[in-house]
Amino acid sequence: MKNIAANPLTQKLSAFVALSETELAVLERLHQRRKSFCAGRDLVHQGQTKQAAYILASGWVVSYKIQADGSRQIVDFQIPGDFLGLRSVLLHTSDHGVEPIVDIEAAEVMASDLLQAFAETPRLATAILWAVSRDEAMVVEHLVGLGRRDADARMAHFLLELGARLSLVGMGSKAGYACPLTQYHLADALGLSAIHVNRVLRKLRENGLVTFRDGWVTFDDYGRLIELADFDPTYLDQARPLLP
């Protein structure tokens, strides 16, 4: 038996599909072309036409769009095990920018690598498509939050979802997680001003729900936080494996 959680993508997929030796090997092969990028230097520029897709191996990344007036909307954060820039490859042009929040390592994957892997192992293909669909579902949930949740519920939901995602790759639990985001990141993700983010965080902390401080998120009352956020982890937290 190999080391099951050699990389975070494998770990994530293993939670939902029992992977065979062959499939584990294919996943490992996808991780070969490792590259490092340092924090703050855009990995992909908005509007860039030629680029590859990546699998994030370590570190945090942010995907965002800049408006004409200079304001920024963060679409999603990527954590280890997530794909970067898949859509950009298909559209042949990137509609958004991608920036490492901390120094990261990522494996470059060509469209051809992926197609070959799919042809070899159909079950793996299904697992990866599941992961991509899950990412899409998260974006939709994010959209709902921006449209129909007030600032408190939005923040609560965001912190809970991030916690659930991190748990899947062994970087978090119902107690909390390490988090390199600044309040400015939260503001740009949640469609709020950084000032209001600060007030919301204070309120949640004073109400004994969750603490965001010194690069660490602590759930003080997981149950009440879920209630406030109307958080339904179904789409993240598949109860049983999708494939036999």
Added chain:
Amino acid sequence: MKNIAANPLTQKLSAFVALSETELAVLERLHQRRKSFCAGRDLVHQGQTKQAAYILASGWVVSYKIQADGSRQIVDFQIPGDFLGLRSVLLHTSDHGVEPIVDIEAAEVMASDLLQAFAETPRLATAILWAVSRDEAMVVEHLVGLGRRDADARMAHFLLELGARLSLVGMGSKAGYACPLTQYHLADALGLSAIHVNRVLRKLRENGLVTFRDGWVTFDDYGRLIELADFDPTYLDQARPLLP
């Protein structure tokens, strides 16, 4: 030469890929299992576990999520040529509801039909993946609008995007388009109250930008509307075909 625009999906894809006879035939075959559904009766319920995917042949459809407090957020509208419920098939459970706005016709497609079509015609597979990626890009743009645009720009952007999509299937132009949506639909899509939607529409109309009235959208000043909305149709309006 066959009738090129036998169905709206073919018409949409033809704008970006020169399709061969074989590919046209495969697309036609996907449309075989036609079904009709009447307005207002949910096609897919939020949380439903078993269902198929569809290609919309005629009519308008809305995808939405209902919150615990009863409020509704519309994620997207589908128009002829669009896919319905593709993600739900992969996730094995629907995270959103799907409701026809008017009486519609849709072709049911099984996952297996799609996979077979992909295997037969790789170029068609790429074209369809492009269409799916474009849908995703629209959801992202919608998210940005909710997070970072004020009500006026949001409305302007929405009406412009819809116009561009409809033009691709021959149902609209830079002059305007027929539109069966109510102001309540707009409110639920844009994260506003119906009352505020009404005021915004009045303002846009009085400023000579766009008129939304009696089931018809008329662009009174396309250029200024684009400027107000910061609308960039790149992601919808591929300048040159993606494939030779």
Added chain:
DNA sequence: CGTTAGTTTGATGGTCCTCAAGCACTGTGG
């Protein structure tokens, strides 16, 4: 030890929500 990035607090005001009510149009049944 000044600079910079990030956090915190206060004051003021605008955007947009909520409540309330009226109007126009359509279809229904007495």
Added chain:
DNA sequence: CCACAGTGCTTGAGGACCATCAAACTAACG
């Protein structure tokens, strides 16, 4: 034919939520 209910559109008044401006504070870093 007319009362009626239902749906969708329109307008007004008051107020909540959150943005903006201004400024102080901390910690890290060269």
